[in-house]
Each structure stands twice: as structure tokens, then as C-alpha cells.
């Protein structure tokens with residue numbers, strides 16, 4: 001691994017995004033707009049405050065998953081990956097380069113959505129704002145890591161998009177956003193227990209509701225970060241220098 | 245392994261898509277030479293180049309590059325490789341794209357401007373690669389192979405779609421590289437480019453038909469025109485012995 005190459009990769013990806021202003025604006029603004037939409041859909045600050053924390057985790061996860069799976073797939077299918085693999089670039093340089101670039105973007109995205117929710121939409125955050133941003137960032141990184149991973153199993157961008165209902169939707173449905181996890185049947189609760197997004201949402205709810213940082217919260221953080229790292233490492237294993 | 249050969253291929257076999265596409269290839273490429281790799285579409289030129297730069301899974305045999313097995317980590321900043329399909333980022337400008345690859349290679353930043361001039365993209369350096377014409381895009385991709393200080397440059401059909409003037413300029417550039425001791429392996433469909441090579445590797449259906457100088461090929465087949473010489477060689481190879 002080389003820090004210089006990783007940062008050069010991050011810079012390259014951010015430069016690519018700079019030339020695609022529409023994507024950047026959509027990534028930054030859409031989650032905030034959806035929060036506004038939800039607030040007026042519920043038409044009640046209380047009801048909005050119940051779902052908002054979870055959504056601050058789900059949005060970056062979903063968007064980063066989509067963006068990453070498509071951009072890395074493009075790298076695999078155009079010859080740029082083949083060419084990079086003949087150069088002194090480590091696989092982790094590439095993956096961390098992506099993770100840092102999209103992680104930074106996710107941070108802006110969540111900061112904006114949180115800021116708007118707190119300032120105008122009546123969301124109250126009892127705990128630490130920094131911690132909330134950290135959790136949302138980890139969610140985004142989890143999305144990045146899973147996006148990288150599925151890009152190895154898709155041949156076309158069309159296939160990559162099809163992974164969203166497979167990887168993202170079940171997590172979003174079972175993470176406790178729609179129904180408390182304890183109220184699900186035991187099969188679904190068990191399933192929800194093995195999906196990393198559930199822990200992210202639990203942590204986000206906790207940080208919003210209380211000031212104390214307890215063992216469960218720390219465990220949740222470790223689980224989300226661990227899952228993201230695991231997906232990144234498996235993603236690295238799917239990048240091959242030699243191909244058939 | 246003699247020091248004299250930049251690339252040594254011994255008994256190379258490659259399977260792709262369930263078929264053997266390279267059958268027991270054996271040859272060497274002398275250091276500081278320009279070797280042309282010629283042959284009909286689908287004969288295995290790209291596959292052979294991929295094996296030399298170390299990105300192709302091989303079924304057997306050995307490929308040695310600059311004294312190391314192909315794909316060895318120490319070779320990674322010594323080989324310049326331009327893929328057949330231009331490999332640069334469509335959503336970066338020519339300059340930004342070259343700057344990134346230069347950073348990955350650890351090449352000096354001044355290389356970016358040098359290479360832009362070498363491939364004749366001075367007027368288009370700040371255009372997005374995706375908005376360039378096909379020939380310009382392939383030159384942007386070729387530029388990446390010239391970054392840094394490569395000892396071996398592998399170019400897969402670098403002059404496709406270029407006009408005669410540009411082709412001439414690029415071949416002069418290749419000549420200059422070879423004079424500095426760089427070894428070049430260049431594939432082409434165009435037989436008039438074969439005359440610019442010191443050595444020719446003629447391939448057909450995954451085998452080497454001839455490994456010789458253009459002069460040898462002409463005298464062996466009695467054809468001055470290299471295209472005819474090549475056709476002759478194919479015809480001869482099909483006559484049952």
C-alpha cells in the first residue's frame with residue numbers, strides 16, 4: 001500500500017466527479033429533499049423525529065452503494081483496471097482511494113441532511129452530533145464497500161443496478177425503520193440481526209435519543225465498521241491482477 | 245536467460261473461453277529493438293501482449309521480462325502498456341488523466357507535458373477524453389504508456405484510425421525510444437508498418453509462423469511487398485508437408 005497512490009486515486013475520483021456536476025448535486029441535495037418531503041408527509045415533528053435518524057443512515061448507504069457499484073464496474077469493464085493492474089498500484093490503494101473520495105462526499109451529504117433536519121424540520125438530537133456524523137459516515141462506507149464487492153459479480157451496469165434490490169432493500173426493510181425489529185417474526189428478526197444496517201440504525205436512534213454512550217452503542221459502531229472493512233477486504237480479493 | 249533479450253517466451257500456452265488460443269509459443273525479443281506483432285484478427289496478438297505484461301492467466305510455459313517472470317512486482321514501473329481499447333477515463337481531461345497515471349507510476353510531473361507533446365495532443369490537453377475523436381482518444385491512451393521511464397513498451401494497435409502523417413510521427417517517436425535502448429513490441433494490422441520494425445513476429449491461429457527481419461521475410465518468400473510475403477507464408481504453411 002502507498003499513501004501517495006491512494007491519495008492520487010482519491011483525487012482522480014473527485015476530479016471525475018467535478019466534471020459531473022449533476023451527479024454531485026443529486027448526491028448532496030436529494031437526501032435533504034427527501035427529509036423535507038418526509039417531514040411534510042408525516043405532517044408532525046414527532047412522527048418525523050422517529051424515522052429521521054434511521055434515514056440519515058439509510059440514505060448515504062443506498063446512494064453510495066449505487067454510485068460505487070457503477071463507477072467501479074466501469075473501471076473493470078473499460079480497460080483502465082487492466083492497465084492499473086500492470087502498474088505499481090496496490091489493490092487496497094484503489095479501494096481505499098474510492099472509500100476516501102466517496103466517504104468525504106457522504107460526510108457532506110449527511111451533514112447537509114442533518115443540518116436541515118435539525119434547523120428547520122424539528123429533529124432533536126440529544127447525543128453527540130459528531131457521533132451521529134461518524135455513524136452516518138460508517139454507513140456510507142459500508143455502502144461503498146458493498147458496492148465495490150457486487151461490482152465484481154456484475155457484467156453490465158444494468159446488472160449492477162439490479163443488485164440494489166438484492167443488497168440494499170432487504171437491509172432497509174429489516175433495519176427497524178418500518179417496524180421495530182422486536183416485533184418482527186423470529187425468522188425476520190434473526191435475519192435483521194445479521195444485517196449490518198440494523199446496527200447502524202440502532203446506533204443512530206440511540207445517539208438521537210440519549211446522551212450516554214453505552215456498551216451497545218460501541219458494539220454497534222464496531223459491527224458497522226467491521227462489516228465495512230470486511231466487505232472492502234473481500235472486494236480487494238475480487239480484484240485480480242491476472243484475468244482469464 | 246541472456247541479457248540480450250528483453251523478453252523471453254518459452255512454451256507459452258494460454259486458454260481463453262475454453263479454447264487454447266496460444267499453442268506452445270517460443271521466441272525472444274532483443275533489447276532495444278522494435279518488434280512488430282502481426283497477424284489476422286483473432287490470432288492471439290492481444291492475448292500474447294497480455295501475457296507479456298503479466299495480466300493474462302497462462303496455462304503453461306514461461307514468460308521472462310527483463311530477467312524477471314512476467315507480472316513480477318519489480319516490473320510494474322518498467323513496462324508501458326497501451327491496451328487495444330483506449331484505456332483512460334472519459335470523464336477526465338487528457339492532462340488530468342495523464343497526471344493520475346504519472347502519480348501511480350511515480351513519474352515526474354513534467355512527464356505529463358512531455359507526453360502530451362509526444363502524442364500531438366497539445367491543442368486538446370484540456371479537453372475531456374470522452375469528447376475526443378477515436379484517434380485522439382487512442383493517442384491519449386498511448387501517452388500513458390510513455391510516462392515515466394519504461395524499459396519495455398507494449399503497444400496494442402497504437403496507430404489504428406490515424407492518418408499517415410500522424411502514423412509517421414509516432415513511428416519516429418518509437419524509433420527514438422528504441423535508440424535510447426527501450427524495447428518495443430507493437431502489434432498492427434497494417435503491413436506497411438511492418439517495414440518500420442527491426443523484427444517481425446507473424447502469428448496465425450495462436451502459433452508463430454515467422455520470427456525474422458523484414459529482409460529475411462522478403463528473401464524467404466521472394467515477395468518484396470510484405471503483405472504479399474505474409475500471404476505467401478500463410479499459403480505455404482497450409483500446404484501439407
Ligand SMILES: Nc1ncnc2c1ncn2[C@@H]1O[C@H](COP(=O)(O)OP(=O)(O)OP(=O)(O)O)[C@@H](O)[C@H]1O
Pocket residue numbers: 244260261265283284285286287288289290291292328
Ligand atoms: N475475454 C475473452 N474471453 C474468451 N475468449 C477470448 C477473450 N478475448 C479473446 N478471446 C479469444 O482469444 C482469441 C485471441 O484473441 P485476441 O484478442 O488475442 O486476438 P487478436 O489477435 O488481438 O485480434 P484482433 O486483431 O482482432 O485484436 C480469439 O479467438 C478470441 O475469441
Ligand SMILES: [Mg+2]
Pocket residue numbers: 289290291328400
Ligand atoms: Mg487484439
